Amino acid sequence: MFRRREPVPFAFVAEADRFRSNVAPPPRQQASAGRIAGSWLLGLTIVAGLVGAVILGMPALSTPSSTPAQQSQAAQGR
Template sequence: MPGRREPVPFAFVAEADRFRSDVTPPPRERASAGEIAGRWLLGLTIVAALVGSLVIGTPALQTDPSTTPAQQSQASDGR
């Protein structure tokens, strides 16, 4: 049996867009002290991981200025 659709009047659609419910949602429950502490601990762990990776990775990105000219002079001597 094919589905038969009835036309929906446009006034009903417009009315549905501005419909407001008279039922108010329940208030949000407050987070317990353990949940707040857990969120802080998670945030501090993420920040510590980022800072640690920055501290460990920064020396690897720096070049030693005393070896850089020597390497360049060796490469130019080889020509």
Template sequence: MSRRREPVPFAFTAEADPFRSNVAPPPRERPSAGQVAGRALFGLTLIAGLAGSLILGMPALSQDAPPAQTQHSVASDGR
């Protein structure tokens, strides 16, 4: 029993169906010890950078002390 095929706008997609295979792709290679160490070091560097920027940026974000002086424009002194 053969299937009746409908016209497809792209011929290569219609012709690719009969050539499908049940062969599985080869398994992925396991990363070497150097690659694992490099990825871990890169991740630790990113985390340390984010933590450092947070620690250094916290004093700038705090609103504990009000400003000592209010600034005013010198141009408005003569009015």
């Protein structure tokens, strides 16, 4: 990025892209065993719910193949 040739009234705005903070963020805390187990249990519950929904929804998504055969037999019987 190029520097401006004309003077800028607010120098800190012009040099904002080069600003580095001297304040470090606090270190991350280690997750406890209970929190890790809870997150695994939540993930497993969500996956099991999705798999169960797919399994329960499969009959509604499948097309019945025996229905045309029954209709044709009824039409032949008349």
